Amino acid sequence: MDMKELKEFTLEEVAQHNRPDDLWVAIDGKVYDLSRFKDLHPGGISVLTDEEVAGKDATSSFYSLHRHEVLERAQYKRLQIGTVKGQGSVMFDRIVGELSTVPYAEPTWLAPGYYSPYFTENHREFQRALRRFVDEVIYPDAQAREEDGKRPSQSVFDKMAEINLHAMRLGPGKHLQGRVLMGGIVKPEEFDYFHELIITQEIARCGARGYGDGLLGGKVIGLPPVLNFGSPELQARIVPDVLAGKKFICLAISEAAAGSDVMGLHTTAVLSEDGKEWIINGTKKWITNATFSDYFTVGCKTEDGLTVILVERGPGVETRQIKTSYSSTAGTGYITFDNVRVPVGNTLGEVGGGIFVILSNFNHERWVMCCSSARAQRSVIEECLKWATQRTVFGKPLISQPVIRAKIAAMIERVESVQSWLENITYQMTHMSYKKQAQKLAGPIAFLKSYSTRCAQDTARDAVQIFGGRGITKTGMGKFIEHYYRTVTFDSLLGGGQSIPFVCLFQEVNIWTSTAEDVLADLGVRQAIRAMPKKARL
Numbered sequence: 001m002d003m004k005e006l007k008e009f010t011l012e013e014v015a016q017h018n019r020p021d022d023l024w025v026a027i028d029g030k031v032y033d034l035s036r037f038k039d040l041h042p043g044g045i046s047v048l049t050d051e052e053v054a055g056k057d058a059t060s061s062f063y064s065l066h067r068h069e070v071l072e073r074a075q076y077k078r079l080q081i082g083t084v085k086g087q088g089s090v091m092f093d094r095i096v097g098e099l100s101t102v103p104y105a106e107p108t109w110l111a112p113g114y115y116s117p118y119f120t121e122n123h124r125e126f127q128r129a130l131r132r133f134v135d136e137v138i139y140p141d142a143q144a145r146e147e148d149g150k151r152p153s154q155s156v157f158d159k160m161a162e163i164n165l166h167a168m169r170l171g172p173g174k175h176l177q178g179r180v181l182m183g184g185i186v187k188p189e190e191f192d193y194f195h196e197l198i199i200t201q202e203i204a205r206c207g208a209r210g211y212g213d214g215l216l217g218g219k220v221i222g223l224p225p226v227l228n229f230g231s232p233e234l235q236a237r238i239v240p241d242v243l244a245g246k247k248f249i250c251l252a253i254s255e256a257a258a259g260s261d262v263m264g265l266h267t268t269a270v271l272s273e274d275g276k277e278w279i280i281n282g283t284k285k286w287i288t289n290a291t292f293s294d295y296f297t298v299g300c301k302t303e304d305g306l307t308v309i310l311v312e313r314g315p316g317v318e319t320r321q322i323k324t325s326y327s328s329t330a331g332t333g334y335i336t337f338d339n340v341r342v343p344v345g346n347t348l349g350e351v352g353g354g355i356f357v358i359l360s361n362f363n364h365e366r367w368v369m370c371c372s373s374a375r376a377q378r379s380v381i382e383e384c385l386k387w388a389t390q391r392t393v394f395g396k397p398l399i400s401q402p403v404i405r406a407k408i409a410a411m412i413e414r415v416e417s418v419q420s421w422l423e424n425i426t427y428q429m430t431h432m433s434y435k436k437q438a439q440k441l442a443g444p445i446a447f448l449k450s451y452s453t454r455c456a457q458d459t460a461r462d463a464v465q466i467f468g469g470r471g472i473t474k475t476g477m478g479k480f481i482e483h484y485y486r487t488v489t490f491d492s493l494l495g496g497g498q499s500i501p502f503v504c505l506f507q508e509v510n511i512w513t514s515t516a517e518d519v520l521a522d523l524g525v526r527q528a529i530r531a532m533p534k535k536a537r538l
C-alpha cells in the first residue's frame with residue numbers, strides 16, 4: 001500500500017479493535033488488521049486474541065517471536081492499514097549496501113572510529129560497491145535458491161561477469177589483464193589479496209553455505225590448474241567462457257574408494273593406440289558444482305603416476321546429485337567416466353606430474369576458506385547479539401543472563417583473533433610470490449585454517465545454545481543459526497591436509513572426522529620443524 005493512503009490511528013483507536021472478528025495490533029508504529037489473517041497465522045489464533053496482544057502495541061512480543069523480514073513480505077505488508085499517530089517506524093534489519101551498526105558485526109577495519117594498517121581507500125571503495133552488489137544481486141538469489149535447491153540463477157552469473165567478479169575470485173594474476181574490474185574501481189595490476197579477501201567475506205555474509213559453493217566454488221579450485229598448466233590453445237578455448245559465467249568447471253579429485261588419497265585414485269587414463277587421446281574410466285565423488293559443470297579438472301592414474309586432465313562433458317560423462325548436509329544449490333555430485341575420449345592436448349602439466357598441479361592451489365584454497373569462515377562467524381555474532389537483546393525471558397532481555405554474555409564474549413574473542421591473524425597472513429601474501437607463499441605460508445595458513453574452523457564449531461555450538469530450540473529450526477528466528485550449525489563442518493573438512501607424507505594426511509582427512517583440523521595443525525608443526533636451525537639448543 002502507498003504510504004500516502006495509510007490512515008493515522010491513535011493507540012486508543014487501535015484498542016477498540018480487540019475482538020477475534022475485529023482484530024488490530026500495532027507493531028513498530030504500524031497498524032495491522034489481523035481479523036482475517038488470524039485463521040492463517042502460523043503461530044495460531046490464540047496468541048493474537050490474547051488480551052496482552054489484541055488491540056495493543058505488540059511490538060515487543062512480535063520481535064520476540066519473528067524476524068523483521070516477516071513484516072517485509074508482500075503477503076503480510078498488505079495487512080497494514082495505517083500508522084500509529086505520532087510514532088514512526090524505527091525497527092530495521094539489514095539495510096541494502098550499508099554497514100551494520102551492531103557491535104562486532106563488521107571487522108574492525110570497517111567499523112566506524114577504528115583504523116587499519118592494511119586496507120587502503122581503494123579497498124574501502126571496492127568494499128562499498130561490492131556490498132551493494134551482493135545485497136542487491138546475490139543475497140536475494142541466495143535465499144531463494146537455498147529454499148528451492150536449484151543452482152544459482154544464470155542472471156546472477158551474468159551480472160557477476162559484467163563486473164568481472166568471476167575473474168577476481170581467482171585472486172590477483174595475469175587472468176585479470178585487460179579487464180575492467182568492478183566498473184573500473186580497481187586496476188588489474190592493483191588488485192591484491194585484500195581485494196580478494198573482501199570478495200570472499202562479502203559473499204559469506206549471505207549466510208547460505210550451499211549457495212556459496214554453488215556460486216562457482218568449483219571454478220575457484222578447478223580453473224587455476226587450466227590457467228597455470230593448460231596449453232595456450234586449451235586456455236583460449238576454455239577460459240573466456242568460464243570467466244564470463246557461461247560455462248562451468250569443477251575440480252574432480254576425490255573418489256568413493258580412495259577419497260582424497262590422491263595417490264590411491266582408481267580413475268584411470270590410458271593412451272589410445274595412436275597416442276592422440278586419453279581414454280578415461282572411473283568415478284569421482286563429492287565434487288562441488290559437478291551436476292552443472294561443462295568441464296572437469298580430473299585427477300587420473302596414468303602409467304607414470306598421477307596426471308591431471310581436463311575432461312569436457314560429452315559421451316561417457318554422467319553426473320548425478322549427492323545429497324549432503326547442505327543444499328543441492330552447490331551441485332555436489334557423483335561423476336562416472338565411461339570410456340571417455342579426451343585429446344592429449346587437454347593434459348594439465350606434465351604426464352605423471354599431477355601431484356604438483358593439485359598441490360599448487362592448496363594454500364590459496366585454504367586461505368579462501370579462512371576468509372569465509374571468519375566472516376560467517378561474525379554474522380553469527382550479529383544474529384546472537386540481536387536475538388539476545390530482543391528476546392525477553394522471565395520478564396528480562398536474554399542478554400541479562402551472565403551465561404549468555406559469557407558465550408557471546410567467547411565468540412567475539414574468537415572471531416577477532418581469527419580476523420586479525422587472517423589480515424596478517426593476507427599482508428604477507430601481498431608481498432610474496434606464489435612460490436614464496438608455498439615456502440613461507442603453508443604452515444601459517446594450515447594453522448589458521450585449523451584454528452578458524454575449530455573456533456567456528458565452538459561458535460556454532462554456543463549460538464545454538466543461545467537460540468535454544470530455534471537454533472535447530474529451519475525457519476523463523478534461528479534459521480541462519482540452524483543453517484550454520486548444520487554446515488559449519490564443511491569448512492573443516494574441505495581443503496583438508498597437504499604435506500609430506502601427503503597420502504597419509506589425506507587418508508586421515510578422508511575419514512570425515514574432526515581430525516581434519518589436527519592434521520592441518522600437525523602440518524604447521526612439521527613445517528616449523530623443517531625450518532628449525534640445526535644447532536639451536538636450550
Ligand code: HEM
Pocket residue numbers: 025027032034041042043044047048053058061062065066070071076079475476477
Ligand atoms: C502482522 C502480524 C503478524 C504476522 C504477519 C505474523 C506472521 C507469522 C509467521 C510468518 C510466523 C511463522 C514464523 C516462522 O517461520 O517460524 C509466525 C509465527 C508465530 N507468531 Fe506471528 N505474526 C504476526 C503477529 C503476531 C503476534 C502479534 C503474535 C503474538 C505475540 C504472534 C505470535 C506468533 C507465534 C507464537 C508464532 C510461532 C513462533 C515459533 O514457532 O517460534 N504473531 N507469525
